[in-house]
Amino acid sequence: MSQKYVHTLWANTQLQLSRLLTSEIQGSKSFDSKRNANDYVRQIFIQYNDSMKKLDEIYQTLIHPQKRLIIRTLLDGIVGRLVELKQEMIKFDCCEYTYFEDLALDQNKTLDNLRIEIPSCFAEDRFKSIEQRNHKIRTILSRLDESKHVLSMKSSFDSFLTSKNDQIRIIPLAAVIHILQAHERARQGRVHAYFMRQMKNELKTKEMKSISDNNLEDSCVIIQTIWRQQYAEKLFNRKKIEKAELLNMILPRRKLFAESYIDDRDKKMRDLQLQHHQEFDGASNYIKQKLHQYEETEVKSRMKNVMFQWLLESRQLYGQFPIYPSNEVNGSTILFKEMTIAEVQEFVDKQAQALKNKKIKRKEVKQIAKKARKKKPIKQKAIMNELEPSKFIPSINNQMNIYKELFYQRDESHNKDQQYDTLLAMDHFRSEVEYEIRRDVDNILRNELIYLKLSIDNVKDKQIKKSKKKKKKRRRRNKKTKDIVANRTNDSIFEELVEAGIILPTKPVHQRDFIGDYQYLSESMRCNEKEPMPSLLDCQQLVILQIIFPLCSENIHLNLPIRKAVLLAGPRGSGKELLVHIACNQLGGLLVDLSPANVAKSFNSASGLKVLFAMVKQLALMMPPVLCMIRDMEVIFSKKLTTQEKAIEPSRYKRAVRKFIKSIKPGQRIMLVGLSSQPYRARIKQFLQIYQHIILFPRPNYGSRRKIFYETLIEKCNMNINDVELSRLASLSDGYTAGQILEAIDKVIKIKQETKYSNMTCTADDFITVLGTKVPVFVDEENKIKNWYAKTANGIKRLHELVQTSSSTSKKTSLKQTR
Numbered sequence: 001m002s003q004k005y006v007h008t009l010w011a012n013t014q015l016q017l018s019r020l021l022t023s024e025i026q027g028s029k030s031f032d033s034k035r036n037a038n039d040y041v042r043q044i045f046i047q048y049n050d051s052m053k054k055l056d057e058i059y060q061t062l063i064h065p066q067k068r069l070i071i072r073t074l075l076d077g078i079v080g081r082l083v084e085l086k087q088e089m090i091k092f093d094c095c096e097y098t099y100f101e102d103l104a105l106d107q108n109k110t111l112d113n114l115r116i117e118i119p120s121c122f123a124e125d126r127f128k129s130i131e132q133r134n135h136k137i138r139t140i141l142s143r144l145d146e147s148k149h150v151l152s153m154k155s156s157f158d159s160f161l162t163s164k165n166d167q168i169r170i171i172p173l174a175a176v177i178h179i180l181q182a183h184e185r186a187r188q189g190r191v192h193a194y195f196m197r198q199m200k201n202e203l204k205t206k207e208m209k210s211i212s213d214n215n216l217e218d219s220c221v222i223i224q225t226i227w228r229q230q231y232a233e234k235l236f237n238r239k240k241i242e243k244a245e246l247l248n249m250i251l252p253r254r255k256l257f258a259e260s261y262i263d264d265r266d267k268k269m270r271d272l273q274l275q276h277h278q279e280f281d282g283a284s285n286y287i288k289q290k291l292h293q294y295e296e297t298e299v300k301s302r303m304k305n306v307m308f309q310w311l312l313e314s315r316q317l318y319g320q321f322p323i324y325p326s327n328e329v330n331g332s333t334i335l336f337k338e339m340t341i342a343e344v345q346e347f348v349d350k351q352a353q354a355l356k357n358k359k360i361k362r363k364e365v366k367q368i369a370k371k372a373r374k375k376k377p378i379k380q381k382a383i384m385n386e387l388e389p390s391k392f393i394p395s396i397n398n399q400m401n402i403y404k405e406l407f408y409q410r411d412e413s414h415n416k417d418q419q420y421d422t423l424l425a426m427d428h429f430r431s432e433v434e435y436e437i438r439r440d441v442d443n444i445l446r447n448e449l450i451y452l453k454l455s456i457d458n459v460k461d462k463q464i465k466k467s468k469k470k471k472k473k474r475r476r477r478n479k480k481t482k483d484i485v486a487n488r489t490n491d492s493i494f495e496e497l498v499e500a501g502i503i504l505p506t507k508p509v510h511q512r513d514f515i516g517d518y519q520y521l522s523e524s525m526r527c528n529e530k531e532p533m534p535s536l537l538d539c540q541q542l543v544i545l546q547i548i549f550p551l552c553s554e555n556i557h558l559n560l561p562i563r564k565a566v567l568l569a570g571p572r573g574s575g576k577e578l579l580v581h582i583a584c585n586q587l588g589g590l591l592v593d594l595s596p597a598n599v600a601k602s603f604n605s606a607s608g609l610k611v612l613f614a615m616v617k618q619l620a621l622m623m624p625p626v627l628c629m630i631r632d633m634e635v636i637f638s639k640k641l642t643t644q645e646k647a648i649e650p651s652r653y654k655r656a657v658r659k660f661i662k663s664i665k666p667g668q669r670i671m672l673v674g675l676s677s678q679p680y681r682a683r684i685k686q687f688l689q690i691y692q693h694i695i696l697f698p699r700p701n702y703g704s705r706r707k708i709f710y711e712t713l714i715e716k717c718n719m720n721i722n723d724v725e726l727s728r729l730a731s732l733s734d735g736y737t738a739g740q741i742l743e744a745i746d747k748v749i750k751i752k753q754e755t756k757y758s759n760m761t762c763t764a765d766d767f768i769t770v771l772g773t774k775v776p777v778f779v780d781e782e783n784k785i786k787n788w789y790a791k792t793a794n795g796i797k798r799l800h801e802l803v804q805t806s807s808s809t810s811k812k813t814s815l816k817q818t819r
Helices: 002-028 034-061 066-095 102-106 125-165 172-212 215-244 259-318 332-337 341-357 362-374 393-406 421-456 466-480 490-499 522-529 536-551 554-559 575-587 606-622 643-648 650-661 684-690 701-714 724-734 739-755 767-772 778-790 793-818
Strands: 563-570 590-593 626-630 670-676 693-696
Touching: 002 034, 002 066, 002 393, 034 066, 034 102, 066 259, 066 421, 066 490, 066 536, 102 536, 125 490, 259 536, 490 554, 490 606, 490 701, 536 554, 536 563, 536 575, 536 670, 536 693, 554 575, 554 643, 554 739, 563 575, 575 626, 575 670, 606 626, 606 650, 606 701, 626 739, 650 670, 650 684, 684 724, 693 778, 701 724, 701 739, 778 793
Parallel strands: 563 670, 563 693, 590 626, 626 670
Antiparallel strands: none
């Protein structure tokens, strides 16, 4: 892809985004019904998703470092806006899952075109750090394996020596004679076989010598017959496949690009981007030094003149020197804005009043708080069908304005290599240099103003005493909180957790490795007053919006409400753990396994659990983002426990998890992901106290089962299978999870490889015996999970809405009948 095409694509996406923003800012934010509000939000969601895909493509191919920074901030804003819109859809629809079937039909698009794809920039920007961390995990694990192997060898040798010394016994004469006879017969048999082998070899050599040059025609005939036989078989199979394709009996295979070619191209682009970024980073320090060298004196003199003029004019107007702006309000930045002296004085007076209000004693504050508690709060009518104000629209708008000012219709004929622009870099770093100089000037002028007040007005400034009080308070607070892992280094903590098996190496899986299909009958089912069950890809899209996008970057995480825990509930083998590994790979995050069975191996006691969670918290602050995975979450909150589950002591683990979730503060990119295969065993109230969002994974539907067989058998394993056989396999595997189906496919392919079939053909009969050995998910178990989900907060809201809609439709039908 050329850079010229990328720039045109960028200009088109900017136009699309500007139109979308104007329609969203100027459009109405309140609606008559929830249905209209939900439709409006879904349309905006699709447009933002389309622009996000285009910007991700531009970010991958652009080389210019300054343009890439603008696109990255734009991507952060759009991703954050998508998460906000998802929350609005949940509010209006009272359901975690959203379906875009009707909008895809209106826009003449497929559901694959509306699919949410994770931008690759989140992991690529930290490519080197992620590689170093994975290499460290691999080295620690390999070292552990070597040490275990040496220990096992030593223990086996010691046990052999001890057993040899212990097992000395007397053998009777008859047994000794029997053993000797057996060994002698075996020796004689081996000698006889050796002589027979030599005789056969001698006969073969005599036959080969007897064949002369005149018998070459016979050997050629033999070779030709074998070759013609193989060639005829190939032609027959090819014609058979062509006839089947004409009758639409075989599905056409996708033309996939060579992965090696794509990887080489991506590596070259990534190397170029890294080279340009390193040049820009190296030049930034040089540009700052030059700006300090040539412009520092001029900027200082200009700032001092403005400040002295303000001090003198304000004294002439008000008869006294003003209060100098503090560092909390960025010092003297207000004076360099387009403001009059009166406006500046008003701002400073407000600041002085705020400082006086801070001096109120604690007793007065307590009395005010008691009075406020006694007063009954006024109930305000909440407008349900109204959109909440966005925190990401201003940042998107700001970045678009920067693009228009700097790069829109800019002549770049001299910069064909797309390196950084020095003039733009100087304008960018000049503000930082001015801010550093202004801080120095503010500190000097504050001290001068104190002496001026003393010499002219005989007034002492009491601003110096405030800093001492603040320092004392901070020291007292720090004494209360004790850090258990204060003396430990991050490297030692990391090594210990990897050795204990708590930090896991992530599997090399991506979004495309999660196979499934969409729910195509959602709208028709809702029209018939039935709630559709989500498919596998619907669950994947929800995991992207609820887990991956909120942890993508610091800007997104800070502007969104805190999400501490998400539960993935569904039968075993439905792809919950695979999605956690995909999330870690796409984010470049750290995977921590805090399941009770894994923790019980090394951290048994209550003090051990405290140390463990403190270690995880310290690592999360240094290596964000962190995903804490807990398998078999129902064991911790279950009503009845087995003897094996009681040995883990889940009640103690429950308290530790609650404390850990409470300790997570805004800005810390940590998320606890619970996996549960039998959530109906647990107490619902205690579950809902921890988990804010619950994602339900049902059994795979017909479309997703068929797609699993198609992609694994035809595209990955290159098997010959008919369309009819695929539909037979999809109906045969009803009730089995995706994991069980994949295991069955692996077994069938291994059997075929062992028996060495000439044709790699596959039928449904090959899977009957393999699937019969596995236990499917029965309807009773699925109904239990559905009934449990109906008792959650979103499930109850959705049931109320269904009841209201059914009652309103029944009233309308009764009115029509009376007429």
